[in-house]
Amino acid sequence: MAPNSPTTSDRWTARQERGMDGLQLDRNAVIPPIGPTSCLIKMAAVSLNYRDVAMMTGAYPGRFEGSMVPCSDGAGTIIAIGSDVSLYKVGDRVCTLFSQGRQSGFVTPAIRETTLGNKLDGVLRRHAVFDETGLVAVPASLSLIEASTLPCAALTAWNALFGLEGRRLKAGDAVLAQGTGGVSLFAMQFALAAGATVIATTFSDTKAEKLRRELGVQHVVNYKTNKHWGETVRGFTPDQEGAHHIIEVGGENSMQQSLKAVRAEGVISVVGFLGGKPLAGQELCSFTDVLFIAAVVRGINIGSKEQFVAMDGFIDQYDIKPVVDEKIFKFAEAREAYQYLLDQRQWGRVVFSFD
Ligand SMILES: NC(=O)c1ccc[n+]([C@@H]2O[C@H](COP(=O)([O-])OP(=O)(O)OC[C@H]3O[C@@H](n4cnc5c(N)ncnc54)[C@H](OP(=O)(O)O)[C@@H]3O)[C@@H](O)[C@H]2O)c1
Numbered sequence: 001m002a003p004n005s006p007t008t009s010d011r012w013t014a015r016q017e018r019g020m021d022g023l024q025l026d027r028n029a030v031i032p033p034i035g036p037t038s039c040l041i042k043m044a045a046v047s048l049n050y051r052d053v054a055m056m057t058g059a060y061p062g063r064f065e066g067s068m069v070p071c072s073d074g075a076g077t078i079i080a081i082g083s084d085v086s087l088y089k090v091g092d093r094v095c096t097l098f099s100q101g102r103q104s105g106f107v108t109p110a111i112r113e114t115t116l117g118n119k120l121d122g123v124l125r126r127h128a129v130f131d132e133t134g135l136v137a138v139p140a141s142l143s144l145i146e147a148s149t150l151p152c153a154a155l156t157a158w159n160a161l162f163g164l165e166g167r168r169l170k171a172g173d174a175v176l177a178q179g180t181g182g183v184s185l186f187a188m189q190f191a192l193a194a195g196a197t198v199i200a201t202t203f204s205d206t207k208a209e210k211l212r213r214e215l216g217v218q219h220v221v222n223y224k225t226n227k228h229w230g231e232t233v234r235g236f237t238p239d240q241e242g243a244h245h246i247i248e249v250g251g252e253n254s255m256q257q258s259l260k261a262v263r264a265e266g267v268i269s270v271v272g273f274l275g276g277k278p279l280a281g282q283e284l285c286s287f288t289d290v291l292f293i294a295a296v297v298r299g300i301n302i303g304s305k306e307q308f309v310a311m312d313g314f315i316d317q318y319d320i321k322p323v324v325d326e327k328i329f330k331f332a333e334a335r336e337a338y339q340y341l342l343d344q345r346q347w348g349r350v351v352f353s354f355d
Pocket residue numbers: 049050051152153156178179180181182183184201202203204207223249250253254270271272273274275276300301302303344
């Protein structure tokens with residue numbers, strides 16, 4: 001450990017089998033030693049994802065054993081480095097990479113074993129040691145609070161819109177983003193910056209107004225009062241042939257409408273499962289629907305470090321500011337923050353600031 005570096009630190013731990021009560025504050029936990037290629041980070045901010053909360057409520061498909069430090073998305077400052085670190089220096093501002101092993105290219109089973117806040121200890125701690133390859137420089141135009149929102153939600157949106165060769169979003173395209181969650185808000189911001197027409201869905205009239213006024217979204221549809229929102233979305237696309245890209249966060253329950261909204265050869269990025277399991281008797285889409293529409297249905301697994309770096313450049317170029325909820329939580333308020341997200345009270349990202 002470098003001279004004057006802390007040797008112990010506070011952290012939250014999670015035990016899945018205890019539900020929300022499984023979140024425990026652990027004072028003075030020992031900080032692991034800094035290896036030759038690792039960096040000691042003083043975490044400044046952590047952003048909460050639906051995944052983090054779903055893991056504690058049982059709604060998340062992936063399970064973890066025993067106790068681990070939760071959350072994947074954080075930003076902070078490097079305060080000590082190992083002898084062989086070449087990418088960063090002390091004082092650099094960095095974000096964590098969601099899948100520590102995913103430097104570039106496609107996801108693999110081995111990479112899936114390197115996700116923070118599930119397979120590996122996450123970021124809800126005041127100090128953390130990561131290999132330099134598992135860190136990404138913070139965009140110059142963002143604060144650490146803003147940057148903490150990038151590793152999962154933003155990178156997923158980026159991968160969905162720009163990650164598929166031959167189908168990258170371009171100016172003039174039409175994009176449908178479902179709901180006003182973190183992934184969808186980033187997708188809207190990226191798409192608007194790229195010159196696309198953006199159609200959003202939300203159940204809330206208040207949020208619909210914010211989408212129009214604060215983000216500049218051109219069309220908003222209420223997916224709860226309008227059961228045939230897919231047709232409505234199609235009607236809003238400039239040539240009425242459907243969306244080039246759809247950010248599908250509802251899952252099985254909304255796919256049927258997404259197939260009404262997509263254009264031939266358009267891409268539906270299957271990102272989430274917020275709509276839960278289908279109700280008994282509910283009409284679902286079929287493989288034949290996908291065939292007849294000739295849509296590209298693509299499951300998304302976050303993204304790579306290479307994509308993260310490209311996204312950072314885009315964020316700086318277009319001065320994109322992540323939407324952060326007005327209520328910022330303190331380090332000690334993990335349970336309150338989890339409940340806040342569970343209650344869906346947020347507008348934008350739910351963030352902890354450690355100062
Ligand atoms: N595959 C991946 O790589 C990846 C990465 C990140 C997230 N995810 C998943 O993607 C989903 C979204 O994540 P997030 O972090 O953006 O969540 P979030 O911030 O918690 O999103 C919540 C918002 O989603 C909207 N919503 C809720 N139920 C919906 C439904 N049935 N249909 C459409 N919209 C609905 C609501 O918007 P309104 O209040 O405006 O209606 C709600 O406020 C989650 O299932 C998450 O696990 C997957």
